[in-house]
Amino acid sequence: QVHLVESGGGSVQSGGSLRLSCGVSGITYEDVxxxxxxxxxxxxxxxxxxxxxxxxxxxxxxxxxxxxISRDNSDNTLYLQMFNLKPEDTAIYxxxxxxxxxxxxxxxxxxxxxxxxQGTQVxxxx
Numbered sequence: 001q002v003h004l005v006e007s008g009g010g011s012v013q014s015g016g017s018l019r020l021s022c023g024v025s026g027i028t029y030e031d032v033x034x035x036x037x038x039x040x041x042x043x044x045x046x047x048x049x050x051x052x053x054x055x056x057x058x059x060x061x062x063x064x065x066x067x068x069i070s071r072d073n074s075d076n077t078l079y080l081q082m083f084n085l086k087p088e089d090t091a092i093y094x095x096x097x098x099x100x101x102x103x104x105x106x107x108x109x110x111x112x113x114x115x116x117x118q119g120t121q122v123x124x125x126x
Contacts, residue, residue: 096115
């Protein structure tokens with residue numbers, strides 16, 4: 001059974017930093033495309049960053065240059081390093097995974113993913 005467990009959320013002031021982690025179990029980690037999504041109050045879930053099995057990445061425009069997604073295949077962990085956080089980054093952040101045969105596959109579309117974590121709250125105050 002596949003499990004994704006996020007951690008690292010919290011409250012910070014504008015301009016601060018946080019690092020989110022997502023532990024993955026129950027799946028061959030190297031064969032999955034991973035991503036971070038977020039759901040802001042009153043908004044739909046949106047893609048933030050994605051990373052393919054080959055390590056290539058893609059980011060949503062609002063976070064480019066501020067967020068970095070990475071993966072450690074040795075301990076099956078996904079990370080999201082967030083710098084220069086803004087109040088509009090306040091959201092519940094979710095990690096997601098999908099098995100893929102293609103090491104280069106990545107996506108910021110939530111409908112592509114079938115495994116999800118429970119989410120972790122990030123709150124940025126001004």
